[in-house]
Each structure stands twice: as C-alpha cells, then as structure tokens.
Amino acid sequence: MKDLLRDIFYMGAGAAFLTREKVEELKKELIEKGKMSQEEGKQFVDEMVKKSEDVKDKFEKKVHDTVAEQLQKMNVASRDDVDELRAKIEELRAMIEKIQSVS
Numbered sequence: 001m002k003d004l005l006r007d008i009f010y011m012g013a014g015a016a017f018l019t020r021e022k023v024e025e026l027k028k029e030l031i032e033k034g035k036m037s038q039e040e041g042k043q044f045v046d047e048m049v050k051k052s053e054d055v056k057d058k059f060e061k062k063v064h065d066t067v068a069e070q071l072q073k074m075n076v077a078s079r080d081d082v083d084e085l086r087a088k089i090e091e092l093r094a095m096i097e098k099i100q101s102v103s
Contacts, residue, residue: 023048 026048027041036044071078077085 019052020045020049023052 023045027036027045030036030044031038031041
C-alpha cells in the first residue's frame, strides 16, 4: 500500500510533464499486469492527459505571474511602456520637422 501511495504521488507530481505517449506506455504496462481493464485504461489515459494539461497551464501561469512580479519589482519597462515612448518620440519628431520646415 505504501508503494502504491508513493507511485500515485509521483504520478501526480509528474503529471504536468507526462506526454500522451508516456501515459499510453504506463496504461499498457498496467493492463499487462492485470491492474486495469482496457476501458479503465482508456479512462486513465484521458484523465492523466487532462490533468497533465491542467497542471501545465497552472505552472505556466505561475511562472508568468512570478516573472511579471519580479520585473515590476525591478522597475523594468514593459513593452507597452516602450511602445508609448516610441509613439511620443515620433510625435516630437513630427513637431520638430514641422517647426524646421516653417523656419
């Protein structure tokens, strides 16, 4: 029982990085060992792939949020900040050119 719980824990922890191919391999192994039927295997694969995608999405969001938070703490200009500055520079250039052409 202890080994089964450990294996389930590791499967859950690694779910984010499991590919469908790896899950299929695990399913085949479990079916061959008589641990589950074909139908249970199909459900297992579907559930593991969904969990893997969910965990991966949550992981990516967490990384994105953490990076954004750290960049904000470091006071790094965002893409929007840079784009806004570029637009202002272009406005100033246009104003300067207009003034120079009048003079």
